[in-house]
Amino acid sequence: MSRNWTVALAHDWLNGMRGGERCLDLICREFPQAELYTLLFRPELVSEAIRNRTVHESGLARWPLFREHYRWFLPLFPRAMESFRVAAGTDLVLSTSHCVAKGLVPPAGAKHLCYCFTPMRYAWSLQAEYFGNNRLKRAALEVMLSRLRRWDREASGRVDRFVAISGHVQGRIREYYGRESAVVYPPVATEYFTPDGRGGDDGYDLVVSALVPYKRVDLAVQAYSQTGFPLKVAGAGTELEALRKLAAPNVEFLGRVPDEGVRDLYRRCRFLVFPGEEDFGIVPLEAQACGKPVVAYGRGGLLETVVAGQTGVFFGEQTAEALAEAVSRAEELSWDAGAIRVHAEQFGEARFLAGLLAELDALMGGGRS
Numbered sequence: 015m016s017r018n019w020t021v022a023l024a025h026d027w028l029n030g031m032r033g034g035e036r037c038l039d040l041i042c043r044e045f046p047q048a049e050l051y052t053l054l055f056r057p058e059l060v061s062e063a064i065r066n067r068t069v070h071e072s073g074l075a076r077w078p079l080f081r082e083h084y085r086w087f088l089p090l091f092p093r094a095m096e097s098f099r100v101a102a103g104t105d106l107v108l109s110t111s112h113c114v115a116k117g118l119v120p121p122a123g124a125k126h127l128c129y130c131f132t133p134m135r136y137a138w139s140l141q142a143e144y145f146g147n148n149r150l151k152r153a154a155l156e157v158m159l160s161r162l163r164r165w166d167r168e169a170s171g172r173v174d175r176f177v178a179i180s181g182h183v184q185g186r187i188r189e190y191y192g193r194e195s196a197v198v199y200p201p202v203a204t205e206y207f208t209p210d211g212r213g214g215d216d217g218y219d220l221v222v223s224a225l226v227p228y229k230r231v232d233l234a235v236q237a238y239s240q241t242g243f244p245l246k247v248a249g250a251g252t253e254l255e256a257l258r259k260l261a262a263p264n265v266e267f268l269g270r271v272p273d274e275g276v277r278d279l280y281r282r283c284r285f286l287v288f289p290g291e292e293d294f295g296i297v298p299l300e301a302q303a304c305g306k307p308v309v310a311y312g313r314g315g316l317l318e319t320v321v322a323g324q325t326g327v328f329f330g331e332q333t334a335e336a337l338a339e340a341v342s343r344a345e346e347l348s349w350d351a352g353a354i355r356v357h358a359e360q361f362g363e364a365r366f367l368a369g370l371l372a373e374l375d376a377l378m379g380g381g382r383s
Contacts, residue, residue, distance in 0.1 A: 017371075019378065021048040022100045024109040024118040026091075027084060028064065029056045033296040034131050037200050038110050039063050040367055041129075045108075051098045051118055053091060054084050070098060088136075089158050092117055092165045100124070106378060109173075117169035127377050128173045129198070129370065132183050132293045133190045134166050167191060175377045177370065180294045180315040196373055199318075200294055201366035204359050206273070207303035209351055210281040218244040219309075219341070220283035222276055222297045223290070225251030230311070233289040235260045236334035237341070245287070248279060280304040285344055288316065289337055295319060298326070303358035305351030309340050319361065323347065325354045 023045070025038050042048070042063040049068040054075055057065040072094040074080050074087055095117040100107065104124045109115040112131035120126045136159070167190065170176075176195035178184040187195045219238070223229045231247065238245035239262035247257070248271040258267065271279065277300075280286065286301035286308045294315035298308045302325050310316045312328030320326040327347070329340035 017374075017378075019105040020101075020103055021045045021106045021108060022104045022118070022120075022124075023048045023050045024095070024107060024111070024115040025050065025052045026111060026113040026115045027054040028052050028060050028069075029054055029084075030059050031061060033200060033294070034110055034112060035060060035064065036203070036296070037129065037366070040201055040363055041108065041110065041370070042067065044367060044371070048108075049101070051095075051100070051115075053094055053114070054081065056081070073097065089162070092162070092169070106374070108374070114166075114169070116173055117165070120172065125174045125377055126172055127175045127177060127374055128170075129177050129179070130183060130187060130195065131179055133186050134162060138163060138166075138186070138190055163190075175373065177373050180318055182315045182318070183293050198366060198369035198373060199361050200296060201363040202296060202299040202303060202358060202361040204303045204362040207277055207280065207300045207358075209305040209355060210278075212281075213351065215284040215306075216282040218246050218283055219285045219287050220279055220301075221245065221247045221249070221287050221289075222271075222279070222301075223247075223249045223288075225249050225253040225257060227253060229253075229290040230332055231257060231289065232260060233332060233334050233337050234287045235265055237338040238262070238265055240334065241338055241341070243341075246279060246283070248276060276300070277304065280306055285309050285341065287337070287341070289332065291332075292316060299358050299361050302326075302354050305355045307344060307347075307349045307354060309337070309344050311337075321357060324350075325357050 039061045051070045053072045055069050055071040074094045091114045095114045096119055100121045102121050104121050107120045107124055107126040109128045111128055113134055116128040170191040176187050176193050178187055178195045178197050179200050181197055184195050184197050187193055221231055221234050223231050225231055235257050242264050245265045248268045250270045280301045281304050283306055286306055288298050288308055288310040291311055291314040299319055308320050308326035310320055310326055310328055312330050322328055327340045327344040329336040
């Protein structure tokens with residue numbers, strides 16, 4: 015099918031290259047002429063494919079403190095996204111959204127596909143993890159969050175077709191928006207993340223994660239501090255100092271590590287440890303692409319990307335004891351690095367693009383779903 019569409023892209027904010035931005039990078043390569051709408055744009059922190067186009071940044075970016083502390087302005091995000099004016103004659107709006115990007119208002123006659131990383135987590139399901147358990151604070155926030163939920167549900171009505179990153183997120187879209195969606199798994203750079211050919215490991219287990227509360231890195235730090243087996247933690251975030259206080263000397267904090275260094279860590283680790291609940295989880299698949307098994311919390315999107323007993327082991331409770339017991343089970347199994355790698359190849363970049371383009375073709379040739 016011909017894809018001579020005039021396309022507008024929307025993304026929540028652009029200040030790094032995390033999983034969502036890696037999806038956007040491939041989309042930008044596919045639509046090099048598409049203009050891009052976002053709340054915050056820091057070109058030095060994103061890929062060439064993303065920054066080499068016309069990028070429209072919200073008026074909030076001119077406010078004092080916004081560039082450094084944009085999350086403080088959450089109540090203003092919906093209005094800022096709606097304030098953009100997409101050019102008349104645009105055929106397709108393609109939003110990649112976990113917050114407000116789906117709220118971009120399409121011009122008359124345009125269709126809108128949202129590639130949904132998740133309905134807004136802090137509004138719908140993870141308030142304690144994001145805002146803490148202080149009752150007075152939560153009560154004050156609830157007025158704002160109820161408005162966000164109402165807006166989020168209304169904005170979902172502007173979308174002609176939803177595509178979810180996992181069956182787990184598909185269920186949330188159905189629950190919160192009352193909408194059906196297809197599933198297209200995000201891309202994993204399987205041509206970059208590969209085994210090193212040496213086999214074996216260098217005698218450590220690995221966590222690769224942002225160090226923020228909902229990732230539950232504390233469970234891994236506690237478990238390994240008790241067992242004494244070496245654990246390397248790659249990543250940075252607000253929880254670093256608290257985690258250091260929990261850690262025994264066998265737990266090493268590496269800070270931010272570039273992609274090449276992360277690949278080397280995957281290749282030489284024994285197990286990748288993943289203690290949080292994720293909507294999909296790119297990191298466990300990167301490790302599997304390097305032939306390494308995963309020890310993971312058995313909820314969320316990882317149930318779709320890790321095969322118990324073949325590419326990893328699950329634990330059922332988010333406790334240090336359950337995690338340590340799962341590591342013990344993993345130590346007793348024999349792992350086939352080649353088979354683990356083959357499993358990860360199902361989630362490569364080519365399959366992501368083919369799946370997303372098929373959904374776009376269906377939308378542009380058909381109607382709302």
